Amino acid sequence: MPHMTDKFRYWMLILPALAVMIVFYIWPVLNIWGISVSEPKPGLENYTRMFSSDAVKVSFVLTFRIAAITTLICLVLGYVVAWTISNHASRVTPLMLGLVLLPFWVSVLIRSFAWIVLLGRSGLVNDTLKDWGLISSPIRFMHNETGVLIAMVHVMLPFAILPMMTNMRGIRGAYVQAARGLGASEWRAFRDVYFPQTLPGVFSGGLLVFVLSLGFYVTPALLGGGRVMMISEYITYQIQEFLNWGLGSALSVALLVATAAVLLLAGRFVNLRRTFLERR
Structure with a gap:
C-alpha cells in the first residue's frame, strides 16, 4: 500500500508538467506538421518544393554559418570574461556579474535598434571614425553579415558566459597550484589541468x-535588412507576404528537425545529462 501511495504522488507531480508540455508544445508542433502536409492540398508537395528550392538551401546554409560563427566568437569572448570573474575579480565580481546580466533586462528589439543607431551610415561609429580622420566615407556595417554577427554576439554572449562561469567557480584552485608546485609553467598548468x-x-x-542562434529572428531581420535572410525570417516571409502556410510550416518542421539533429549529434560526443545537469 505505501508503494502505491508513493507511485500516486509521483504521477500527481508529473501529470501537471506533462499536461503543460502537451498543450503548449507537443500539440502546436503536431498542428504545424499537419498544416505542412495538408496545405494547399494533402501530400508532401511542400517538402518537395523545400528540398528543390535553391533559396531554401542558401537560407539554411547561411543560418548554420552565422550560428556557428556567433557561437565561436561568444565562446572565445565569454571564456575570457567567465575566467576573469571566477578567478581574478573577487572585489568587483558583483559589478561584473551585473553587467553580464544587464542585457537580459532590456528587450532584444531595443538592443537591435540600438545597434542600428550605432552602426548606421550616419551612426555613432561611422561619425566617430570620420571625426578622427580614420575613414573618408562611411563603412557599411549594416545590411550584411557583419552587422548581424555583431548584434547577435551581443545578444548571445551572456548565454555563453553564465554556463562557463558556473562551471569554473566549481573548480578547485588547488589542482592548478599543485601542478605549479610540480614544476609546470603557468600556461601548461592552465592547458593541462584547468582548461x-x-x-x-x-x-x-x-x-x-548555437541552438538559440538557429532560430533567431529579430536581430537578423533588423540588421540584415532583408539581405541576410536566415531561415526564421524566410519562414515569416513565406507566411506574411505570400500566405504560404504549407511551405512555411514545412520549413518550421525542417528547422525543428535540424535543431534536434544538432542535439543528437552533440549527444554522441558529449554527455548532455552531465553537461546540463551536473552541479559541482
Missing part, C-alpha cells in the same frame, strides 16, 4: 548559443 575541467561549461554554453 579540461572547464570543457563541460564550454560545451553547454556553446550548444546553448
